[in-house]
Amino acid sequence: MKKYEFVENIPIETTLKHPKIRRAQEVWPDMIKHAKKTIDICQFYISSPKGEDLYPIFGMIIDAARKGIRVRMINDAMYHNNYPTNVNFFENIGNMEVRFLDVTKMMGGGVMHAKYIIIDGTDCFVGSHNFDWKSLKHSQNLGIRIINKQFADILTKLFEYDWELCKTNIRPQSFAEEPKYLKKPILIDETDKVSVLPVVSPAALTPKGFHTELEIVMDLIENAKEEILIHIMEYSPNSQYSPGLYLRDYDAAIREAAASKNVKVRLLVSHWALKKGSLPYVQSLSVLPNIEVRYMDIPTLGANFVPFSRVHHVKYMVADYDKSWITSSNLEPDYFLNSRNVGVGIYGKKPIKTLREVFEINWSSEYARLITAKDNYPTPRIEA
Numbered sequence: 556m557k558k559y560e561f562v563e564n565i566p567i568e569t570t571l572k573h574p575k576i577r578r579a580q581e582v583w584p585d586m587i588k589h590a591k592k593t594i595d596i597c598q599f600y601i602s603s604p605k606g607e608d609l610y611p612i613f614g615m616i617i618d619a620a621r622k623g624i625r626v627r628m629i630n631d632a633m634y635h636n637n638y639p640t641n642v643n644f645f646e647n648i649g650n651m652e653v654r655f656l657d658v659t660k661m662m663g664g665g666v667m668h669a670k671y672i673i674i675d676g677t678d679c680f681v682g683s684h685n686f687d688w689k690s691l692k693h694s695q696n697l698g699i700r701i702i703n704k705q706f707a708d709i710l711t712k713l714f715e716y717d718w719e720l721c722k723t724n725i726r727p728q729s730f731a732e733e734p735k736y737l738k739k740p741i742l743i744d745e746t747d748k749v750s751v752l753p754v755v756s757p758a759a760l761t762p763k764g765f766h767t768e769l770e771i772v773m774d775l776i777e778n779a780k781e782e783i784l785i786h787i788m789e790y791s792p793n794s795q796y797s798p799g800l801y802l803r804d805y806d807a808a809i810r811e812a813a814a815s816k817n818v819k820v821r822l823l824v825s826h827w828a829l830k831k832g833s834l835p836y837v838q839s840l841s842v843l844p845n846i847e848v849r850y851m852d853i854p855t856l857g858a859n860f861v862p863f864s865r866v867h868h869v870k871y872m873v874a875d876y877d878k879s880w881i882t883s884s885n886l887e888p889d890y891f892l893n894s895r896n897v898g899v900g901i902y903g904k905k906p907i908k909t910l911r912e913v914f915e916i917n918w919s920s921e922y923a924r925l926i927t928a929k930d931n932y933p934t935p936r937i938e939a
Contacts, residue, residue, distance in 0.1 A: 556702060557702070558701070558702050558703060558743045558744045558749070559699060559700060559701045559702070559743060559744065559749065559751070559906065560576075560577065560582070560699070560700050561573075561576045561697065561698070561699050561700075561906070561909055561910075561913075562576065562577060562578065562579050562582045562680065562682060562684070562697070562698040562699065562700055563576040563577075563578065563695075563696065563697050563698075563913065564578050564579055564580075564684065564690060564691050564692075564694070564695065564696045565695045566692070566693050566694060566695060566853050566864070566865055566866075567692055567693065567856075568854075568856065569695075569853060569854075569922065570920065570921070571695060571916055571917060571920060571922070572916075573909070573912060573913050573916060575909075576909070576913070578691070579684050579690070579691055579696070579698070580608040580609070580612070580691055582680070582700055583612055583672070583680070584611075584612060584615055586672065586674050586678050586680065586700070587612065587615045587616060587619060587674070588615065589674065589675075589678070590619055590624050590674045590675055591624070591675055592624060592625065592675050592676075593624065593625050593626075593627075593673070593674070593675055593676065594616065594619055594620075594624060594625070594626045594627075594672070594673075594674055595626075595627050595628075595672070595673040595674075595711070595714050596616075596626070596627070596628045596629070596671075596672050596673075596686070597628075597629045597667075597669045597670065597671050597672075597714060597717070597897070598628065598629070598630055598669075598670055598685065598686040599630070599631050599634060599666065599667060599668050599669070599670060599685050599686075599883075600630055600631060600634045600635065600638065600640050600685065600686065600687065601613070601628075601630065601640055601641045601642060601644075601686040601687070602639070602640055602641055602685075602686070602687045602688065602689075603641060603686075603687065603688035604688065607688035607691070607692065608688065608691050608692065609686065609687070609688040609690075609691055610688070613641065613644050613645075616645070616651075617644065617645065617648055617651070620645075620648050620649060620650040620651040621648070621649065621650070623650060624650060625650050625651075626645075626648075626650060626651040626652075627651075627652055627653075627654075627714075627718065628645065628651075628652070628653045628654070629653075629654055629655070629656055629667065629714070629717055629718060629721060630642060630653060630654075630655055630656070630667065631655065631656060631658065631666045631667035631668070632655035632656060632657035632658075632659070632660070632667070632724070633657065633658075633659040633660075633666055634666060635655055654718060654721035654722075655667075655721060655724075656717055656720060656721050656724065656895065657724040658760070658893070658894060658895055660724055661724055661725065661726035661760065662726065662757070662759065662760065662893045662894075663797075663893075664796055664797040664800075664889060664893045665757070665796075665797075665889050665892075665893025665894035665895070666894050666895075667717075667894070667895045668883055668884070668890065668894045668895060668896050669883050669895050669896050669897040670682060670683065670684055670685060670686075670698070670883045670897070671710060671883075671897050673707050673710050673711055673714060676704060676707050676708065676711060677702060677703070677704050677707050678700070678702050678707070679700065679701045679702070679703075679706060679707050679710055680698055680699070680700050680701075681698060681699055681701070681710075681753070681881070681882075681883075681897055681898065681899050682696060682697055682698015682699060682881060682882075682883065683696045683697055683698060683788075683868050683869055683870045683881075683882070683883055684696040684698050689861065689863065689864040690868065692864075693861050693864035693865050693866075694864050694865070694866050694867075694868040695851075695853070695866070695867050695868055695869050695917075696868050696869060697786075697869040697870075697871060697881060697913065698881070699881055699899055699901070701743060701751055701899070702743075703741060703743045703751070705741050706741050706743065706751055706753060709736055709737065709753045709765070710753055710897070712736065712762075712764070712765075713753075713755060713761075713765065713897070716761075716762060717895065726759075726760065727760075730761075730762050730763050731762075731763070732763060733762070733763050733764050734764065735763075735764055735765070735766060736764040736765065737752065737753075737766065739752075740752040740900060740902055744903070744905075747903055747904075747905045747906075748903050748904075749901070749902065749903035749905060749906055750901075750902040750903060751899050751900065751901055751902070752766060752771065752899065752900035752902075753765070753766070753897065753898075753899055753900075754766045754767060754768045754770070754771050754880070754882075754897070754898045754899065754900055755767060755768065755895075755896070755897055755898075756768040756769070756884060756890060756891050756892075756894065756895065756896040756897075756898075757891060757892050757893055757894065757895070757896075759892070760895060766900075767891075768880070768882060768884055768890075768891060768896060768898050769804065769805075769891045771880050771898070771900045772804075772805050772872065772880060772886075772891075773804060773805065773808060775872055775874040775878055775879070775880055776805060776808040776809055776812055776872075776874070777808055777812070778874065778878075779812055779816075779818050779874040779875055780816075780818065780875055781818065781819065781875050781876075782818065782819040782820070782821070782873075782874075782875060783809070783812065783818060783819070783820045783821070783872065783873070783874055784821050784823075784872065784873040784910075784911065784914045785809075785820070785821070785822045785823065785872050785886065786823050786869050786870075786871050786872070786873075786913070786914050786917065787822075787823070787824055787825075787869070787870050787871070787872070787885055787886050788824065788825045788827060788828070788866065788867060788868050788869070788870060788885050789824060789825065789827055789828045789830075789833060789885040789886070789887055790822065790824050790828055790833065790836065790837055790885070790886045790887070791828075791832070791833035791836045791837070791886070791887050791888075792805070792806035792807075792836060792887075792888065793832065793833070793836060793888070794887060794888045794889050795830065795832045795833060795887065795889075796889045796893075797888070797889055797893065800888045800889065800892065800893075801888060802887075802888035802891060802892060805886060806836070809840070809846075810840070810843060813843050813844060813845040813846045814843060814844060814845070817845060818845060819845050819846075820840075820845060820846040820847070821846075821847050821848075821849075821914075821918065822837070822840060822846065822847070822848045822849075823848075823849050823850070823851065823867075823914065823917055823918055823923065824837060824848070824849075824850050824851070824867070824926075825850060825851050825853075825866050825867035825868070826850055826851060826852050826853070826866070826867070826935045827866060827935050827937060828850055829850060829932045829933065829934065829935050830934065830935060831934065833887075834932060837850075837926055838926060838927070838928045839928065841926050841927055841928055842928045847925075848925075848926040849918065849923045849924060849925055849926060850867075850923070850924050850926055850932075851867035851917065851920075851922050851923060851924075852922050852923075852924050853865045853866060853867060853922055854922075860936070862937070862938050863937060863938065866937075867917070869913075870882045870883060870884055870885060871910060873907055873910050873911060873914065876904055876907055876908070876911070877902060877903060877904050877907055878900070878901070878902055878907065879900070879901045879902075879906070879907050879910050880898055880899070880900055880901070881898060881899050881901060881910075882896060882897070882898030882899070883896045883897060883898065884896040884898060
């Protein structure tokens with residue numbers, strides 16, 4: 556069995572699929588059906604009507620619990636309280652428990668936005684996919700499956716920490732000083748020399764043993780020598796959710812890399828990045844030397860508008876030809892400073908070659924549109 560594989564979903568009736576990458580509705584069932592002892596799932600929310608590809612996966616999880624496999628799930632408290640979800644599917648099922656992490660309460664903003672799965676303490680998935688039928692059918696998402704006990708052990712440490720935190724949802728005042736759980740990335744493929752590093756946000760809600768997402772983002776940008784590819788849903792150093800929250804780090808580093816180091820930067824965002832609050836920051840990047848910005852305009856299905864979908868929801872960055880970061884975060888302050896997110900640093904030429912191929916398929920597609928500082932752009936339609 557391969558030690559890792561990428562997992563990609565694209566909106567139906569588009570031409571964006573990488574021909575060699577499987578979809579979540581193929582990979583997730585494969586993971587679940589091989590579970591023998593435990594299934595731990597951390598997801599923003601869960602939602603699927605009958606007849607959609609995600610619905611049978613819910614059934615597989617319930618069947619696993621009924622067979623004696625311990626199933627635990629963490630969801631976001633705010634979303635569950637304010638929007639309909641399918642959590643009731645899992646009520647009163649033996650061997651299964653769902654808890655809710657109230658990040659909004661603890662941090663004064665943000666959500667439990669991480670998206671990962673751990674099977675039997677060995678088989679993991681991390682990425683941008685929500686447990687939402689639209690993530691599988693009407694949005695573009697990218698994740699990675701990693702089969703490695705050491706990697707799973709680190710994710711399990713985070714899951715156990717958040718699982719206990721769900722009991723009180725009281726923010727810790729401080730964390731004990733401790734060394735990082737990993738001194739270097741984990742080698743998962745000796746032949747191809749592929750290593751991975753789990754990373755977490757936000758630092759204010761995370762024990763000090765974990766590496767943070769902002770650390771790896773800055774490392775990739777500041778040490779890039781030739782090219783940075785950013786494939787992300789939304790981009791801004793200024794928060795659209797928390798007034799006054801501004802994070803200059805990655806934005807300033809990108810500008811410096813392009814202007815003073817002649818690093819080529821290509822930024823590909825979704826049409827959601829055309830919101831009035833974030834568009835000026837994206838446009839301002841486009842005027843700098845060595846930076847080109849495009850957005851993805853995924854067409855609706857005729858008159859059938861599906862809210863919060865038909866969107867470019869992927870979230871990853873590539874530096875040169877051997878380093879990358881794949882995540883549940885957007886490049887906006889709240890994802891690093893307020894919200895719980897999980898990502899993976901990936902090192903090695905072979906996986907980065909695949910990520911670069913995914914990027915080029917999108918960058919050169921019929922849906923990609925140039926962003927300039929002089930042009931006006933329509934406010935994106937997101938809700939019904």
